Amino acid sequence: MSPKITTELLKQLRQVMKNPRYVQEPVQAYIVPSGDAHQSEYIAPCDCRRAFISGFDGSAGTAIVTEQHAAMWTDGRYFLQAAHQMDSNWTLMKMGLKDTPTQEDWLVSVLPEGSKVGVDPFIIPADQWKRMSKALRSAGHDLVPVKENLIDTIWTDCPQRPCKPLITLDLSYTGVSWRDKIVALRSKMAERKVMWFVVTALDEVAWLFNLRGFDVEYNPVFFAYAVIGMNTIRLFIDGDRMMDPAVREHLQLDSTLEPEFKIQVMPYGSILSELQAVGAGLSPKEKVWLSDKASYALTEAIPKAYRYLTPYTPICIAKAVKNAAETEGMRRAHIKDAVALCELFNWLEKEVPKGTVTEILAADKAEEFRSQQKDFVELSFATISSTGPNGAIIHYKPVPETNRTLSVNEIYLLDSGAQYKDGTTDVTRTMHFGTPSAYEKECFTYVLKGHIAVSAAIFPNGTKGHLLDSFARSALWDCGLDYLHGTGHGVGSFLNVHEGPCGISYKTFADEPLEAGMIVSDEPGYYEDGSFGIRIENVVLVIPAETKYNFKNRGSLTFEPLTLVPIQTKMIDVNLLTEKECSWVNEYHQKCREVVGAELERQGRHEALLWLLRETEPLARVQ
């Protein structure tokens, strides 16, 4: 992977930063966040402005270009990847390390007095704007909105914004109709005394209307906004997708409906002016509810006194707690996904020793096996198929220049998942096709102990996920090892593979308490730069737990693994496991046998079934 040469691009950007055609006054710095106008994590090619200007195409990062400097902030998952993809024009700012300055502190340290810092107001979330603006103002600088995106002005071959057909989901998948979701939303609005709710996140629009799309790779969403009033529904969406009879039927666009369920369809680009009109027409005490992560541009459309901002929207919170239809769908999806992976690992076990399987081929093969399963739609993220040193690049994606061949001498890490119409999967397994070293087994076993510590944790109702993060690290910490990423993220139901408001992380973001029905990943790891990467990831469902004393009826929770793929026992140093941990592994494998074994049998996949049986032999502890 050679870095992108950005000298010329940076020169052009620095020119438009001073060009009165685009900026009212020259800006001495320009911020390029990684999101789109919906603050999506995964974005369409036309929105990959930060990757365009820097070369770094990981999922998280913020670029800031000044007249003299170009700097990139990203987190531990991407330190190696960013260093590889960026040329020497760029300084990598490693977030989470003690000596790394914040963007604000860095700007203050490099900018000349009284500087203007520009940013696209549609791309920066309102909460970030506020923090950044305050910090800059207190140091004598100004954060200014630049209406025209400056990257777009120099991006001559920028792709078009996608506008693909939609699919509708019926009750058997969603459990709740979009009308009932609107009713529930309006009742939350009434509780908080707000008159309007603005839906800005793409997965929230998709969830609310029980629609899915293909505008963004891996995330089954489509470009749209919605504005929900107590008696009106406005959907802002482009293209002729609303002409599709199935969509019209689903949304009852041609039926005579009670007026409060009549959807007004409006052009995507009219959201700002429509919202400004809403803002201008508000009576005193009529509030408008927005996420505090909505764009600065949309937030500013509502006069300050009328805004009601919360970190998580009622849709985000409702979406996180899966209903019975969604949970059953997720279970089905994970069984199918396990079938595909048993096929894959069985195939790899035979093919790897021949020396013909590359990372890309393995990833393609994983997709092929998944695509054979019912209701398969697409992958849920770019497959991380990595062997040896590539495994230490936490969010690695194999490309021809880096494509290593799997061998019997290196650890192989596969982090992959799919979108099925009934659910979203995300699973990581770390395998060795030869004989792992004692050190590799030791590290793997610590990671496994962490995985089990979270998965088997019992905790009182109302516990926030970040309080579980250290459980995943304790065994590693004892030996002076750690990993620089969170332990888990929320997972959508045939929606985004990363979703709020819950998660398991040492970062104390304002996560909401875990509730029965929420679904998160459990994925501790260990990465030895230049040598190997280890990660063990299951998607787990939050379920009620039974305890001896039940927290004085406060109730307790634990996790049930939805992912049912064998964990390679060859990599385990059994003597480092406690008896309890050993039993956990054996019970987990027993469940894989029963549930996935039955499905392999049903699908007539006998060779994969034999592989599954071999891989799920009970562990025996040496006494």
Add this chain to the structure above:
Amino acid sequence: MSPKITTELLKQLRQVMKNPRYVQEPVQAYIVPSGDAHQSEYIAPCDCRRAFISGFDGSAGTAIVTEQHAAMWTDGRYFLQAAHQMDSNWTLMKMGLKDTPTQEDWLVSVLPEGSKVGVDPFIIPADQWKRMSKALRSAGHDLVPVKENLIDTIWTDCPQRPCKPLITLDLSYTGVSWRDKIVALRSKMAERKVMWFVVTALDEVAWLFNLRGFDVEYNPVFFAYAVIGMNTIRLFIDGDRMMDPAVREHLQLDSTLEPEFKIQVMPYGSILSELQAVGAGLSPKEKVWLSDKASYALTEAIPKAYRYLTPYTPICIAKAVKNAAETEGMRRAHIKDAVALCELFNWLEKEVPKGTVTEILAADKAEEFRSQQKDFVELSFATISSTGPNGAIIHYKPVPETNRTLSVNEIYLLDSGAQYKDGTTDVTRTMHFGTPSAYEKECFTYVLKGHIAVSAAIFPNGTKGHLLDSFARSALWDCGLDYLHGTGHGVGSFLNVHEGPCGISYKTFADEPLEAGMIVSDEPGYYEDGSFGIRIENVVLVIPAETKYNFKNRGSLTFEPLTLVPIQTKMIDVNLLTEKECSWVNEYHQKCREVVGAELERQGRHEALLWLLRETEPLARVQ
């Protein structure tokens, strides 16, 4: 304990809330926070306004009185105590429980439209003012400063503000002179480009000048503010304490000093006008540094554009990392404290069966034994001496009406500590003088497992304390038990027994990372309402740890117990301990024997020594 009858007082308060002599406009609600003008946790009698109006005298709580309601917010430590001390005029708001409204939400739900909410601007911290004011404004109400404290207007027999003599600490106790502390502070100010630093917290003033006082019980502090400029030092303090030759000598008030170390002594009451003068005389870019917990009144004295507010001041952070002189002092103090407790427990063991020892007598006896030790100054907090059901009142203090007699049938919990000139102690031990039940032993053992899990934890440099909190709960959680308080707090060095910026709590307050030299408590517990309380507390020092792989040279930390008092083995169900936990207890007891045993020997306390030897017999696990 019978509740305070507050009907008449509330009537009077509601009258002055409308009296134009005190308020510009009537206020519909009045907030009575628990702090003083320095946001102290422990306060002088003249500042106990919340206790005066409500009867509830725990260390944390906020009262709000409206025309119709009176409500008290406090946390889990005080639910029982507050319920006992308040009459039916008051509603108890249990903070930390899911359904308890915040003060802001509650006010919005009960106030008539367009209400004014009053508060003393000297008592409310600026950050709380901001949050409260914003929430009220967005609901159409106003938070207004009421200059005259309304409680003081109805508190006819309010005691005088204390003004007691000071003591000076030389280098053998502090390790660093006040001049060097000023130099270090100014260098932090220069780093952040601020010209003035306002010291508002009492323990920060005391630490900075190496002085101690007696104005507040248990906390060796005195009423004062300081304003440090790059070339000036102003100390705001009342009374003739600056006439004391020892203090004059210590502060070099009569020497010819370089002007930048010359201390200007000014009246305590002149801080606001002096700060307003500083604020009025600032040139552009001259910033003034304040804690964001400084009072709203002082914060407002500095024009907004000139304020530099941080959650923790450089003094708070420097004070938390103890130097070698302080650490050695803390060690000495804890050994003396252990001697006193060995004497006490030996005495209790003989006296309790006679049925003549009450909670108050036991507490007095503990103080008597402590006061026999060198450099003893006073207690570091009100002794929690509680037996049976009183033990479940987390911050219980025995009074004649509640005073139970210790017996061989109930668990006894003693949480106590002292101020010695060389250090501050805080230790909790839970004992049974007869035969504990299996359930009591089970609960005790889970608490002990949690205590050990924190004390023996190894974690990378830069870890924040809140990430360790769940370690203390894991064993309890597994059985459906929990405790409603944090696991640990910072401890001062002959200063406040609770100090920032570090701690171990499930609350994600902005704690600073743990560093070698910091001192915190490790005190998990379990409380069975109406039956018993269990808590095991050591004060522990953060020290570098040795690990197999040492986090790639990032370094690792662990804790060393400073408290060296036996943990009652009779209460332990050894079969619930792992081998590692068993060894931890045995090694801990071995250290108690060696270190405290030697001191008992030296002090000729033979009976207590024999008690220590009996209580520290190694545990033997049944295989």
